[in-house]
Amino acid sequence: GAVVSQHPSRVICKSGTSVKIECRSLDFQATTMFWYRQFPKKSLMLMATSNEGSKATYEQGVEKDKFLINHASLTLSTLTVTSAHPEDSSFYICSVRGLGNTIYFGEGSWLTVV
Amino acid sequence: TQLLEQSPQFLSIQEGENLTVYCNSSSVFSSLQWYRQEPGEGPVLLVTVVTGGEVKKLKRLTFQFGDARKDSSLHITAAQPGDTGLYLCAGASSGGSNYKLTFGKGTLLTVNP
Numbered sequence: 001g002a003v004v005s006q007h008p009s010r011v012i013c014k015s016g017t018s019v020k021i022e023c024r025s026l027d028f029q030a031t032t033m034f035w036y037r038q039f040p041k042k043s044l045m046l047m048a049t050s051n052e053g054s055k056a057t058y059e060q061g062v063e064k065d066k067f068l069i070n071h072a073s074l075t076l077s078t079l080t081v082t083s084a085h086p087e088d089s090s091f092y093i094c095s096v097r098g099l100g101n102t103i104y105f106g107e108g109s110w111l112t113v114v
Numbered sequence: 115t116q117l118l119e120q121s122p123q124f125l126s127i128q129e130g131e132n133l134t135v136y137c138n139s140s141s142v143f144s145s146l147q148w149y150r151q152e153p154g155e156g157p158v159l160l161v162t163v164v165t166g167g168e169v170k171k172l173k174r175l176t177f178q179f180g181d182a183r184k185d186s187s188l189h190i191t192a193a194q195p196g197d198t199g200l201y202l203c204a205g206a207s208s209g210g211s212n213y214k215l216t217f218g219k220g221t222l223l224t225v226n227p
Contacts, residue, residue: 004156034214043120043202043220044157093156095215101206103147103215105156 006106023094029074030096050077084113120218137203149202
């Protein structure tokens with residue numbers, strides 16, 4: 001069964017609104033989660049590392065005020081895309097760091113901003 | 115910043131052919147992982163290589179980690195249409211709180227029947 005669950009799998013929002021994507025670790029507590037962005041037929045681009053109980057660490061070029069990450073519990077991290085624009089449309093994937101540094105990926109969330 | 119150069123970026127072959135995907139870096143990684151991804155889904159881990167010079171086989175797939183742990187290759191023998199997908203290599207930084215994966219650009223493989 002799935003180890004990591006993302007919700008929603010697909011979301012359409014209007015330009016200027018905010019949308020939240022959830023990433024849940026189902027089988028174990030995860031102190032570290034990762035958020036990636038992926039364009040069609042392209043590789044994964046790490047956006048930020050989400051640390052439980054502390055601020056996320058953002059990669060260079062990623063706007064922390066636009067992509068808000070909250071890791072309030074050991075099983076849940078959320079990514080909120082604020083004031084969404086059509087160029088924010090993308091496939092967003094989270095991953096969880098498990099035992100032995102094994103990385104488990106969620107199913108991904110398609111965001112379309114219209 | 116650690117970078118992974120993955121090649122080729124696109125590969126279209128006929129069923130039954132062999133292929134090799136390369137992943138190279140100037141940096142040393144604590145481990146290197148290979149993933150396969152279907153459209154609209156998350157990546158699925160194929161293998162993790164940790165030791166320099168390590169070779170792992172997964173049915174028709176052979177993975178190799180360079181002696182210096184800076185490069186890796188994925189070789190597929192007698193490719194089948196079911197092998198079609200996006201193949202990603204990812205290098206892992208050292209453990210601890212700074213652990214993270216750096217992905218190559220991916221190889222989009224199409225195996226034609």
